Amino acid sequence: MELEASVHLHAVKLMGVSKRYGNVTAVEYIDLEVGKGEIVGLLGPNGSGKSTTIKMILGLVKPDTGSVNVLGINVKEDPIGVKRKIGYVPESPRIYEFLTGLEFLDFTGDVYGMAPDEKKKRIEEFVKALDLEGREGDMISSYSEGMKQKVVIISALMHKPQLLLLDEPLSGLDPKSARIVKDLLRELASQGVTTIMSTHVLEIAQAMCDRIAIMYNGRLLALGTMQELREKAMMPESRLEDIFLKLTGTGDVKPIVEALMK
Amino acid sequence: MNWKTVLRLISIDIKSSRLIRGTRLGSILENKVLTTVLYVGACICGAIVGWLIGNFYSGVPDPALKEAIFKGATSLFVTFPTLALIYGLVFTQMSQIQRIGVKVSIQPLYWYPITWGEHTLASIIANLIGAPLIITVFICSSILVASAFLGLIALAVCTVLALMGSLFTASITTEIVKVLQVRVSGAVTKVAGRTAVWVRLLGTIIFLIVFYLVYFTLVYGASFTALIESMAGGQRILWFIPYLWFGITLSAIVNGLNFEAVIFALTSIGFIYALFVAAVRLNAKFGLYEAPSITISRGTYTPKTGLLGKLGFSSLEAAIMRKDFKAFTRRRELMYIFIMPIVFILMPIVSSIRGTADTMPSIFSKFLFVYIALLPGTLMAVSIGSILTGSEGESIWYVHASPVSAKSYVKAKYFFTVFFSLAVTVICILFAAVWTAPSLRTVLIGFFEAFLLVLALSMVSLSFGIKGADFRELPRPRMIRPLWSLINMAICLALALAIISPMIPYAVKILFESIFLPIDLSTIISESYLYSALFLSAIIATIIFFTFYRITVKNAETLLSSAGG
Numbered sequence: 056m057e058l059e060a061s062v063h064l065h066a067v068k069l070m071g072v073s074k075r076y077g078n079v080t081a082v083e084y085i086d087l088e089v090g091k092g093e094i095v096g097l098l099g100p101n102g103s104g105k106s107t108t109i110k111m112i113l114g115l116v117k118p119d120t121g122s123v124n125v126l127g128i129n130v131k132e133d134p135i136g137v138k139r140k141i142g143y144v145p146e147s148p149r150i151y152e153f154l155t156g157l158e159f160l161d162f163t164g165d166v167y168g169m170a171p172d173e174k175k176k177r178i179e180e181f182v183k184a185l186d187l188e189g190r191e192g193d194m195i196s197s198y199s200e201g202m203k204q205k206v207v208i209i210s211a212l213m214h215k216p217q218l219l220l221l222d223e224p225l226s227g228l229d230p231k232s233a234r235i236v237k238d239l240l241r242e243l244a245s246q247g248v249t250t251i252m253s254t255h256v257l258e259i260a261q262a263m264c265d266r267i268a269i270m271y272n273g274r275l276l277a278l279g280t281m282q283e284l285r286e287k288a289m290m291p292e293s294r295l296e297d298i299f300l301k302l303t304g305t306g307d308v309k310p311i312v313e314a315l316m317k
Numbered sequence: 318m319n320w321k322t323v324l325r326l327i328s329i330d331i332k333s334s335r336l337i338r339g340t341r342l343g344s345i346l347e348n349k350v351l352t353t354v355l356y357v358g359a360c361i362c363g364a365i366v367g368w369l370i371g372n373f374y375s376g377v378p379d380p381a382l383k384e385a386i387f388k389g390a391t392s393l394f395v396t397f398p399t400l401a402l403i404y405g406l407v408f409t410q411m412s413q414i415q416r417i418g419v420k421v422s423i424q425p426l427y428w429y430p431i432t433w434g435e436h437t438l439a440s441i442i443a444n445l446i447g448a449p450l451i452i453t454v455f456i457c458s459s460i461l462v463a464s465a466f467l468g469l470i471a472l473a474v475c476t477v478l479a480l481m482g483s484l485f486t487a488s489i490t491t492e493i494v495k496v497l498q499v500r501v502s503g504a505v506t507k508v509a510g511r512t513a514v515w516v517r518l519l520g521t522i523i524f525l526i527v528f529y530l531v532y533f534t535l536v537y538g539a540s541f542t543a544l545i546e547s548m549a550g551g552q553r554i555l556w557f558i559p560y561l562w563f564g565i566t567l568s569a570i571v572n573g574l575n576f577e578a579v580i581f582a583l584t585s586i587g588f589i590y591a592l593f594v595a596a597v598r599l600n601a602k603f604g605l606y607e608a609p610s611i612t613i614s615r616g617t618y619t620p621k622t623g624l625l626g627k628l629g630f631s632s633l634e635a636a637i638m639r640k641d642f643k644a645f646t647r648r649r650e651l652m653y654i655f656i657m658p659i660v661f662i663l664m665p666i667v668s669s670i671r672g673t674a675d676t677m678p679s680i681f682s683k684f685l686f687v688y689i690a691l692l693p694g695t696l697m698a699v700s701i702g703s704i705l706t707g708s709e710g711e712s713i714w715y716v717h718a719s720p721v722s723a724k725s726y727v728k729a730k731y732f733f734t735v736f737f738s739l740a741v742t743v744i745c746i747l748f749a750a751v752w753t754a755p756s757l758r759t760v761l762i763g764f765f766e767a768f769l770l771v772l773a774l775s776m777v778s779l780s781f782g783i784k785g786a787d788f789r790e791l792p793r794p795r796m797i798r799p800l801w802s803l804i805n806m807a808i809c810l811a812l813a814l815a816i817i818s819p820m821i822p823y824a825v826k827i828l829f830e831s832i833f834l835p836i837d838l839s840t841i842i843s844e845s846y847l848y849s850a851l852f853l854s855a856i857i858a859t860i861i862f863f864t865f866y867r868i869t870v871k872n873a874e875t876l877l878s879s880a881g882g
Contacts, residue, residue: 115717117878134878138720145718149711149790151640153647155613158640161620165636166719171620178618191618194647197610 065124066091066218066249067112072121073273074107081107083273084120089251089266092244096260097253098299099270105253106146108270109220112251113143126217139167142211146222146253148203152196156187156206159195160213167214174213181209185232201227208236212243219243221252225259237263261295271303318434326431326439331446359451363458370459371466390467391571394460394476398483398563401453405487408449413495433601441488441596453484475570479563482585486560489592496599513611518646522655559588630729633721637729638736644708645737650794651708654700658693658741662748680828682753687824689749690763691817694742695770699809701734702778706876707786707796716877723873727779727866734775742767762820765851769816769858774809776862780869781805783876816858819850 785801
């Protein structure tokens with residue numbers, strides 16, 4: 056009973072989750088709780104397990120151990136029910152290039168069972184907001200990477216999900232669109248929508264996230280607000296970049312640069 | 318022109334073939350020792366063939382026959398450059414089509430300080446490496462060795478040079494066609510606007526029809542010796558076509574027209590140079606040309622309710638089916654699926670072009686009807702079902718992330734396959750009915766059996782298509798792993814035979830009646846047997862359908878729950 060109540064309080068609850076690919080440990084016994092309406096940033100070097108963690112929350116990857124609960128649903132037991140409530144932006148997404156932007160969004164609306172009027176309203180609003188007007192009827196094959204990213208972001212947001220899983224969501228976006236997305240995520244958070252995003256841009260994480268999780272070699276090294284991370288790293292007044300480099304043990308880059316300059 | 322750069326580009330092009338052929342064969346082709354063995358082997362084989370021909374010629378006692386062989390050999394020598402041009406064009410075009418994806422994947426080369434001349438030359442030579450060059454080495458060594466016995470060494474050396482020149486001309490032409498194709502299709506797209514999708518689809522279909530008509534006409538309509546004879550005599554008449562100048566040069570040498578031979582030899586070299594310059598200039602202008610985007614819709618967006626919803630499909634299932642339909646009409650690599658009914662209809666037409674259905678024997682006409690009624694639609698079902706999941710390509714993440722249940726996925730993909738294949742079946746049956754004029758009963762039986770085959774085999778192939786799906790898109794979309802494709806074909810063949818097996822005794826009866834055998838089978842296989850056979854066919858198809866439905870749903874569950882790393 057107690058466990059169930061705790062699960063309901065959280066949008067996402069990972070308990071003892073790990074995942075191995077052959078000899079490589081992608082994620083090692085992670086415990087993570089994300090509250091409703093919270094924005095949590097997943098930081099870590101390449102191959103630290105961020106994308107695998109996101110995929111396990113979405114149910115795309117089955118964990119070897121532990122359990123994943125999303126909005127009170129066990130992902131293993133009802134993967135479809137979980138997916139209905141999630142908006143997902145993968146890293147470097149490939150979308151159906153033979154469709155137009157509009158057709159892809161219309162397709163997304165149908166996949167999530169949106170009513171035609173609601174679908175039309177949401178598509179038109181997002182297309183206008185993210186400056187896709189005039190190109191929405193063109194085939195996606197002719198879009199730039201940034202335009203494709205915008206289409207994927209719209210497809211993740213248009214069905215009003217309760218949880219957003221975003222893997223490098225702002226990559227390729229122009230400054231105006233990036234600002235719109237950032238403000239939108241904050242606004243959605245105030246309405247109770249939870250966001251878990253992975254990013255390599257530490258300034259974005261520092262500016263947007265309520266809490267930051269730093270991952271390294273599949274382990275969760277630290278989790279907390281900026282202040283909590285500073286305390287853990289014993290680096291008061293430091294920027295996230297310095298804390299991140301210290302915690303992940305990748306701080307001293309000077310010898311590398313010097314070697315390259317020889 | 319930096320020759321070192323050209324050689325490096327050629328080696329990169331050869332290495333990139335591992336993306337097409339797979340690592341095992343790729344590593345064999347990259348092995349310098351094995352490659353040398355391959356070319357030396359072709360050379361030795363050619364020499365042996367030449368030696369055998371030469372020995373045969375020397376051993377012929379009859380002077381008249383010897384003279385005839387000598388004349389035949391000189392005719393053959395004269396036609397070799399044009400033959401080399403034809404097979405060179407075929408092979409280099411095929412290689413070019415295969416390498417489109419590879420070219421995209423090695424685009425960084427265009428950022429490096431390499432001139433367009435070096436790029437073009439490397440591409441032209443790389444296209445020749447492999448089958449065209451091996452065949453040419455074989456022919457050249459045969460010619461040279463045989464000519465020693467025939468006393469035609471000078472002509473043989475000229476033939477070898479002309480052959481090489483023709484092959485090079487073919488490859489340059491392929492390079493030019495490749496660039497122009499991109500430019501022309503881009504221009505058509507720009508002009509056609511929203512109708513570009515249909516223009517492209519129809520263009521592809523018309524191209525396939527013309528290609529196969531020419532191919533089948535050549536295969537069924539002309540013999541090789543007739544082709545040689547007509548080429549040997551005909552190319553001098555067509556002197557104004559520069560592609561034939563190498564052949565005309567040889568023809569002039571054979572006829573002792575030395576001045577003419579020199580003129581045509583020089584103009585041939587000039588033609589190669591002009592073609593090469595054109596290829597370089599076209600590459601410089603359009604080599605990195607990006608085709609304009611296709612605008613499908615403008616103005617206010619109105620969501621469509623569509624017919625599929627009324628047929629009982631959920632909005633999700635209907636959306637997947639609509640998306641797949643658009644894929645088949647807009648993706649070039651999927652448009653080739655239309656090749657199947659075209660080939661199956663064209664092949665018998667061209668082979669029986671001399672007669673109409675009236676003059677055809679009754680049994681042949683019936684066989685033709687069954688062939689056209691059953692095969693294209695069934696093969697369409699087997700093909701579409703097997704590639705439909707893999708055709709999602711790298712966009713499969715979207716299916717994984719969407720709230721699609723295994724049953725909905727299977728339903729959408731299955732009915733798409735069935736609708737598409739049944740549409741093809743109906744068109745083919747109508748065509749076959751007009752062409753072969755069968756009885757109404759034969760038409761109905763044909764349709765019923767085709768219907769059963771499509772219904773059952775769509776599910777079978779969908780099952781294997783999900784199990785063996787290959788989502789890689791570079792260098793070209795694979796869609797299904799080769800092993801699973803083979804398994805699918807073999808099992809579908811066996812199950813198709815099982816479905817139609819109850820009809821086989823009835824077909825045998827008709828055959829016996831048609832060829833007037835003195836065996837009366839009507840007492841054993843009565844008319845009522847026909848209806849029992851149809852019923853039995855339906856039962857077998859239903860059992861196959863339901864068995865494979867369970868397997869397909871299971872495969873889909875695995876697919877949807879395991880997106881990998």
